[in-house]
Amino acid sequence: MLFKSKMEKLDLRKLYRFNREKNAYIIDISIDYYRDLYNDWDFSPFKRRDLDTDLVLFIEECSEEIPLRYKVIINFFMPLDMRDLEKEKRSKAGLNNYFKYMLYKVEGDIAKHRIRASKYALTGSVLVMIAFTLQKFIEHLIYLSLLPEGFFIGGWVFMWEVFTILFFQNADRKAKLREYRRLMEAEVNYNYYAENYSYEELTLPTSPKKSSYKSDALKQIKKG
DSSP states (O other): OOSOOHHHHSOGGGTSEEETTTTEEEEEEEOSSGGGGBOTTOOSOGGGOOBOHHHHHHHHHHHHHSOTTSEEEEEEEEEGGGOOHHHHHHHHHHHHHHHHHHHHHHHHHHHHHHHHHHHHHHHHHHHHHHHHHHHHHSTTOGGGTHHHHHHHHHHHHHHHHHHHIIIIIHHHHHHHHHHHHHHHTOEEEEEEEOTTOOGGGOOOOOOTTGGGSSTTTOOOOOOO
């Protein structure tokens, strides 16, 4: 091929670690506390708290870079003395519920736009039929000859909207649907390290994306 897609040009192995056994790319995220996963302005208990917007955006952007033929593993790294199995369990459930909700939302959008496309198709068909009918009855009336053209134009405008919704807009939504389904099914792991661990012994695949989420909290992690 003369042209390669953006994903083909991108050397993902330089940005993300890869698990060959699971055929999955690993999104590494370092946090200091479990509360880093949640919205700073939401003071409700962890069980009902909203996820941090920057975190979700970071995960989604990383996922968009990874072709859908691969799985995704989300790895959190945090200090060992912060370990709390109950909070860990809740945070995993929170991530799963968030992407499940987004999946449901996109499915709703697709259904809503299909209904809208059906209405547009019906309206467009009616306008075109009216145009054909008018042509038969007023073909000898010069001063009304432009009337069918107006209905033709209106009908094709609605039919073009149908084409746009079904083949462009909903195609993008279906791609997003697959993204959210993959993230909902993604394996989420917590890796705890001792504070006195020597970071010089660890390596991290560097990436501009990696530093975009809470860069002051990111730490080097063990390459596995």
